[in-house]
Amino acid sequence: MSDVAPLLELRAVTKRFGGLVANKDVSLAIGAGEIVGLIGPNGAGKTTLFNCLTGYLHPDAGRIVFAGADVTHARPERVCGLGIARTWQLVRTFGRMTVLENVVCGALKRHSRVGAARQRAWHLLEFTGLAPKADVLAANLTLADKKRLEIARALATEPRLLLLDEAMSGLTPAEMAAAVELVRRIHAELGLALCVVEHVMEVVMPLSQRVVVLDYGEVIAEGPPAEIARNEQVIKAYLGEHYRGR
Amino acid sequence: MDGSSGRRRARLALAAGVLLGLAYPIPLQWSGYTYFQTVGFLVLINAMLGVGWNVIGGWAGQFDFGPQVFFAIGAYTAAILFVHVGLSPWLGMLAGVLAAMGICALVTYPLTRLRGHYFAISTVAIWMIAQPIGATWEFINGSRGLFIPMQGAQGVLGATASLQFAGRTKALGYYYVAFGLLGLTLWLLRLVERSKLGFYFRAIRDDQEGAEGIGIDSRLYKVIARSITAAVFAAGGVLYGFWALAVFPEQVLDLNWSTLPIMATVVGGIGRLWGPVLGAVILIPISQIMSTTLGTGPLAGRGIDLIVYGVIIVLIAALRPTGILSLPWGRWARRLAGRPASGRLVGHG
Amino acid sequence: MYALGVLVYRQLMRRVQRGDPFTQIFATVGLLFLLQNSAVAVFTSDYRYLSDTLLTRLSGANVNLLGITIGVPLLIGALLALVLFLALYLLIDRTEFGLALRATAEDREAAMLVGIRPQKMFAVAWGLGAALVAVAGAILANFFAVFPQVGFPFTVLAYAIVALGGFGSILGTLLAALLVGVVQSVTTVYLPPAFKDAFVFASYIVIGLLRPQGLFGRF
Numbered sequence: 011m012s013d014v015a016p017l018l019e020l021r022a023v024t025k026r027f028g029g030l031v032a033n034k035d036v037s038l039a040i041g042a043g044e045i046v047g048l049i050g051p052n053g054a055g056k057t058t059l060f061n062c063l064t065g066y067l068h069p070d071a072g073r074i075v076f077a078g079a080d081v082t083h084a085r086p087e088r089v090c091g092l093g094i095a096r097t098w099q100l101v102r103t104f105g106r107m108t109v110l111e112n113v114v115c116g117a118l119k120r121h122s123r124v125g126a127a128r129q130r131a132w133h134l135l136e137f138t139g140l141a142p143k144a145d146v147l148a149a150n151l152t153l154a155d156k157k158r159l160e161i162a163r164a165l166a167t168e169p170r171l172l173l174l175d176e177a178m179s180g181l182t183p184a185e186m187a188a189a190v191e192l193v194r195r196i197h198a199e200l201g202l203a204l205c206v207v208e209h210v211m212e213v214v215m216p217l218s219q220r221v222v223v224l225d226y227g228e229v230i231a232e233g234p235p236a237e238i239a240r241n242e243q244v245i246k247a248y249l250g251e252h253y254r255g256r
Numbered sequence: 257m258d259g260s261s262g263r264r265r266a267r268l269a270l271a272a273g274v275l276l277g278l279a280y281p282i283p284l285q286w287s288g289y290t291y292f293q294t295v296g297f298l299v300l301i302n303a304m305l306g307v308g309w310n311v312i313g314g315w316a317g318q319f320d321f322g323p324q325v326f327f328a329i330g331a332y333t334a335a336i337l338f339v340h341v342g343l344s345p346w347l348g349m350l351a352g353v354l355a356a357m358g359i360c361a362l363v364t365y366p367l368t369r370l371r372g373h374y375f376a377i378s379t380v381a382i383w384m385i386a387q388p389i390g391a392t393w394e395f396i397n398g399s400r401g402l403f404i405p406m407q408g409a410q411g412v413l414g415a416t417a418s419l420q421f422a423g424r425t426k427a428l429g430y431y432y433v434a435f436g437l438l439g440l441t442l443w444l445l446r447l448v449e450r451s452k453l454g455f456y457f458r459a460i461r462d463d464q465e466g467a468e469g470i471g472i473d474s475r476l477y478k479v480i481a482r483s484i485t486a487a488v489f490a491a492g493g494v495l496y497g498f499w500a501l502a503v504f505p506e507q508v509l510d511l512n513w514s515t516l517p518i519m520a521t522v523v524g525g526i527g528r529l530w531g532p533v534l535g536a537v538i539l540i541p542i543s544q545i546m547s548t549t550l551g552t553g554p555l556a557g558r559g560i561d562l563i564v565y566g567v568i569i570v571l572i573a574a575l576r577p578t579g580i581l582s583l584p585w586g587r588w589a590r591r592l593a594g595r596p597a598s599g600r601l602v603g604h605g
Numbered sequence: 606m607y608a609l610g611v612l613v614y615r616q617l618m619r620r621v622q623r624g625d626p627f628t629q630i631f632a633t634v635g636l637l638f639l640l641q642n643s644a645v646a647v648f649t650s651d652y653r654y655l656s657d658t659l660l661t662r663l664s665g666a667n668v669n670l671l672g673i674t675i676g677v678p679l680l681i682g683a684l685l686a687l688v689l690f691l692a693l694y695l696l697i698d699r700t701e702f703g704l705a706l707r708a709t710a711e712d713r714e715a716a717m718l719v720g721i722r723p724q725k726m727f728a729v730a731w732g733l734g735a736a737l738v739a740v741a742g743a744i745l746a747n748f749f750a751v752f753p754q755v756g757f758p759f760t761v762l763a764y765a766i767v768a769l770g771g772f773g774s775i776l777g778t779l780l781a782a783l784l785v786g787v788v789q790s791v792t793t794v795y796l797p798p799a800f801k802d803a804f805v806f807a808s809y810i811v812i813g814l815l816r817p818q819g820l821f822g823r824f
Contacts, residue, residue: 090471104462115459118452119471167470366814377768378813381806388799522631562642569635
């Protein structure tokens with residue numbers, strides 16, 4: 011355990027929707043450059059947590075501190091400016107703009123001049139392998155490419171923490187392997203912290219340095235993947251016997 | 257890639273269009289029949305307004321049915337300054353533009369919380385509130401209107417400076433001023449289109465939440481977009497006011513100052529810089545031709561031209577909502593020339 | 606009028622429904638131009654007045670309710686409107702058809718899965734809407750002049766009323782309409798009559814900001 015303050019810290023975050031408590035007293039921390047997996051059954055509150063983190067929702071209680079700044083009630087633009095970027099569970103791109111233009115939109119956050127933003131965008135298109143499709147309209151891409159575009163666009167805002175919300179859903183095994191490879195490269199070469207929400211255990215367990223498990227809005231377990239895979243509570247609530255660690 | 261020949265073609269088309277536009281009024285000048293110049297003036301002014309509306313409606317994707325309010329603000333500001341202080345109409349235009357942008361920003365910022373239909377209704381609501389204000393505010397003479405006295409300046413330069421053309425060159429003068437203003441608007445907005453603003457507007461149109469996620473303050477940029485539209489409308493209002501030499505609330509707040517430009521934009525190609533120009537060139541002459549051919553016959557004054565507009569709009573909405581410019585002219589031109597269609601990866605519209 | 610509404614739906618709206626909202630607005634605006642000016646072409650823009658109907662013959666007769674004097678024709682018109690409101694409410698809220706209509710509004714595909722035909726629902730909705738507006742027009746014709754452009758201010762007001770009351774709520778619309786009527790009347794006491802509608806729209810903006818889904822809105 012290092013003495014450096016964590017990059018992202020959630021303290022007792024609670025979010026209610028009427029009578030439903032989507033997030034209950036959730037506390038967790040993510041250090042700079044860490045890869046944390048966030049798993050749990052559907053409806054456990056993972057996406058709600060992401061929405062609270064990125065300013066689309068605001069917690070009813072608790073605090074969120076990122077890089078020393080209190081972002082509990084910040085709007086999404088400010089959260090992005092401070093360094094958190096995300097991808098979406100249902101992929102979102104700017105459909106009527108080209109692949110290049112999509113990433114330029116992201117790059118404009120840090121480079122106000124379109125020329126500089128375009129250069130940065132090209133760089134990212136090459137990094138993510140989308141360069142050959144630079145002039146294709148985003149709406150015409152395959153799902154796997156749309157997801158890659160989302161990531162490229164998010165990276166263009168030069169985040170320190172990237173949130174990936176079920177990035178593997180809907181991908182073929184080959185596409186999944188390519189995506190995992192990209193995530194590894196992002197972590198290794200760009201040094202970002204990553205928080206990965208995933209249902210595909212074969213992906214999230216090998217990738218994560220630490221795993222947090224949510225169930226019914228509460229954190230029920232936290233620790234290295236191997237430990238989580240042997241945790242009885244987690245197995246019962248979510249993993250099932252097949253994924254029990256050996 | 258097809259780019260260079262496409263660009264060359266575009267530049268040729270632009271040059272041809274400019275020459276045509278410049279030369280258009282001249283043949284008729286000597287005949288003393290200035291009606292066609294006036295029609296040209298109306299085409300140009302509506303094209304300009306359409307180009308301006310495209311910023312909030314086409315690029316930012318927010319349906320705005322109330323920009324005529326800023327048209328009126330421009331007209332009144334310049335008229336008042338001219339009448340009471342003797343300020344040159346060009347400076348008055350600047351003042352009008354600034355006033356419109358300021359009021360627009362103030363009024364629109366709270367409205368940016370509304371989305372889609374609700375935002376559209378709220379723009380209409382602002383217009384409905386502006387109407388009685390215009391009709392009863394004593395400072396601007398209410399519904400009695402504001403008259404702009406003729407200054408009788410000498411020569412072409414003098415007339416241009418005071419934006420008051422008279423006599424045989426009246427329609428001609430205003431035509432060229434409108435032409436110049438349209439050109440200026442197109443040039444400035446082209447710069448906007450390629451700037452950060454252009455990208456951000458379209459991002460908000462395509463996916464507002466996604467845009468916010470990459471750091472775009474959607475409320476701020478919606479206000480900026482609408483303010484740009486307001487600026488263009490205000491300039492148009494000033495031009496119109498000095499052409500009409502009078503500013504009446506029912507006239508400058510008339511809904512037609514938004515419906516015509518919007519129609520021109522949609523018909524020509526919403527979201528495309530030149531769309532409104534094409535649309536205006538098509539629509540307005542139709543209306544004028546109908547009025548002249550029907551003349552004083554039994555069908556006169558029966559709104560036949562508007563029926564035709566209605567038919568055109570309905571057809572465009574049903575068949576090709578992205579407008580005429582979005583038709584694959586390039587492909588058709590190539591097919592006509594006998595060359596194969598380009599292998600470039602292109603999406604729809 | 607019902608048939609006309611259905612016709613409009615089938616020929617035009619069905620095609621633009623899947624497009625973006627702006628095209629829909631545009632299509633209906635185009636239709637407005639078409640219809641309004643067809644009326645101008647056929648009937649000219651002259652103002653006309655109804656003169657020998659049941660309601661106009663009753664004009665001048667007054668009724669005294671709780672100390673307030675109400676003109677009989679207005680009262681009859683209002684009661685008629687209320688009856689139609691009730692009928693519509695019962696239709697939407699209490700019948701199986703109304704249920705199907707609401708289901709289609711919530712989730713078109715799910716409705717298809719349970720055997721509802723969305724096209725038929727939309728067609729009927731358009732037809733009903735047209736029919737109701739026609740009845741309203743017929744009633745109002747007894748009190749206002751008739752000319753092709755007469756419908757426009759009512760339309761804009763109607764839009765604000767529905768938005769105020771909440772899209773999808775019949776009760777909300779009724780309450781909003783009553784509220785608007787009161788606001789209009791009260792406004793004329795304190796402000797010049799030209800501001801009658803302006804105040805309604807100002808209220809719309811205020812409410813729109815505080816509670817975007819209207820008083821009882823479901824969407």
